[in-house]
Amino acid sequence: MTTDHHPRQTPDLFALSELHGPLLRPGDDAYSDEVTGFNLATPHTPEVVVGATDTDDVVTAMRWAAATGTPVAVQATGHGANFPIDSGLLINTARMTDVHIYPRTRTATVAAGVKWSLLLEASAPHGLATLNGTSTDTGVVGYTLGGGLPLLGRAYGYASDLVRSFQVVTPDGTLHETDADHEPDLFWALRGGKGNVGVVTSLVTELLPLSHILGGGIYCAGEHAEPLLRAYAAWTPTLPPQMCTGFTLLRLPPLPIIPEPPPLSASLERGHPHRGRFWARVAVAWTGDPAEGERLLAPIRAAAPVAFDTVAEMDYRKADEIYQDPQDPIPAREACALLRDLTPQAVDTLLAQAGPAVPDFPLLLVELRHMGGKLADPARVEDAVSGRDAGYLLESVGVPTDPETAAAVEAATTSLYTAMAPYGTGHTMPNLHGRPGDEADRARAWTPEAYDRLRRTKSTYDPANLLRFGHTVPT
Structure with missing residues (x-):
């Protein structure tokens, strides 16, 4: 000690x-x-x-x-x-890294500090996979408390949909075992309500019978962002739920934290680095027959000149290669909004805000994630997740390295979400919401009904509002 x-x-x-x-x-x-x-x-x-x-x-x-x-x-x-x-x-809780896999029931018990990478490595030898996000470097518990928008969300739903039970310590110091039948209000709040009612020490989650997928990215030079985005907007409504995709505008600074891509195709000038360039990308993760997935990708590959294409069959343990999120700590200004649909007017607005015609645009990433599919299905057991009616998620990340860039990132973030507000549901997701503001701003992560219930449940388990840091609600 x-x-x-x-x-x-x-x-x-x-x-x-x-x-x-x-x-x-x-x-x-x-x-x-x-x-x-x-x-x-x-x-x-x-x-x-x-x-x-x-x-x-x-x-x-x-x-x-x-x-x-x-x-x-x-x-x-x-x-x-x-x-x-x-x-x-x-x-x-980073030291709490116990993982127990139960292949017969396809479940795992996961301690509070476990990262998705550790759980995935433990699951894979049994032919099982996890509902992680675009980076397996994130923590299982914190991600799941916010609902968790998985890489394979359209095919399998939210990460919180697979949770069977939690072990949680409430602010009075009491240890609870909660599931659908035991303290259901507590169980409800822990699936999508973020860290408002207790400190989770472990959870039991279902695993997926999956070992390989078709995944990767189709990259075009940023100057071709408009035809690629318009093709993406027309393509996504036609897709079966097994196709999980995202469209990204990437302005990558020449920093070592930015991962280099696989070898570039001959269509891209040799020696030109991935870093320091502007890219438009469609990332895909397909859980069905690989040949069918390749056929479905034809409209995207035909939309604009492809600089390089990394889509291939892969061991799911290599899922980080699809979005290539940074693996080392960085300063980040995140924000998100849930969109109803991706109309031609919404596409016009997004391009006017962040497209190739915008000089010196300061955000590292502006991304659209296709929702729907299993993400639109009601949870088997009622939960606090409030993004099931959205067609797309808009997310952005800026890297404020000094006061000047911080101001530019903040201005661009505000402008982007103000312009896109007419196409939104009015809500966000707690994991990607970014810096929580006042009560009205925090409430946007839930429907009014879910927010009211979350406040009531918090008042029951945390009447003194000890859990007041982060994306929390008042008692």
């Missing part, structure tokens, strides 16, 4: 002496590493950090927080670190 090194340790902290993991405060050698998440744009300065190693540590930390009235934040990977933790207690 590691204890606090400060000679001025307050008596209150002695209640945390039973921890198995480290207890840290500002000034300790390991403090900075413990509080820094994947998103470097949001620094954290909590007063106390608990590096939880097991469920008992989380229970101890939450009981101390309840007794002292200390607000609590939770972090595993920090991919969703869009809100600064500037006081209180941070529980870091």
Whole structure:
């Protein structure tokens, strides 16, 4: 056990002496590493950090927080670190990495700090796969609490749809086992309600009987973004649910964090790097017969000159190669909006905001994800996910490296979503919402009915509003 090194340790902290993991405060050698998440744009300065190693540590930390009235934040990977933790207690669950696979029932028990990559590697030898997002570097629990928009979402639904049960510590320090039949309100809120009602220490989720897919990206030079996007808008409504796709405008800075592509085709000038260029891309993940998937891709490949094409049959463990999300921490300004449809007018507006005619556009990524399919189906057990009526998700990411670029990123983000608002549902998704604003802004991640129920459920389990950091709702 590691204890606090400060000679001025307050008596209150002695209640945390039973921890198995480290207890840290500002000034300790390991403090900075413990509080820094994947998103470097949001620094954290909590007063106390608990590096939880097991469920008992989380229970101890939450009981101390309840007794002292200390607000609590939770972090595993920090991919969703869009809100600064500037006081209180941070529980870091990154050390909690136990995974148990049950091939007969096609389920897994996953601890709070497990990344999708670890769960996928454990599942694959049994011919099973996971409902991860476009990057397997994210944490299973935090992603699933926000509903989770998977890479294969159109084919299988939301990640939260597959959860069978949670082990969760509520803010009074009580450990609960919740599922559809036990504390159903708590189970409801944990599937899509983000971190509003407790600290999840583990979950049980179903796995997919899947080992290979057809996946990759079809890239065109950014100057051809318009015909590619118009073809994409006409193509996606014709697709079966097994075809999961995204259209992306990528303006990649010449930075080492940007992954290089596979060998480029002869149609692209030799020696021209992936980094430092503007690309338009259609990314695909197809779960059906590969030959049928290739046939379905013909309209996209014919829409504009293809610079390089990485679509191929792949082991699902290589799913990160499809979207090629950065694997190293970066500063990021995220935002999203759910769209009803991708009309010609919506396409015109998006191109006017972020297309090739916009000089010095400062956002790294502007992306459309095709929704529908299984994402539109009601959950087998009612949950808090509120994106089932959307046709597309619009997402953006900017990289604010200094005050000047931060201002440019903020202005472009505001302009983009203001312009696209007429085509939206009025809602977002909590995992991709970005920096949570006031109550009205946070509420956009849910329908009014779900938001009201989430507030009522939070008032039951967290009446003192100890879980107030991040995308939370008031009691």
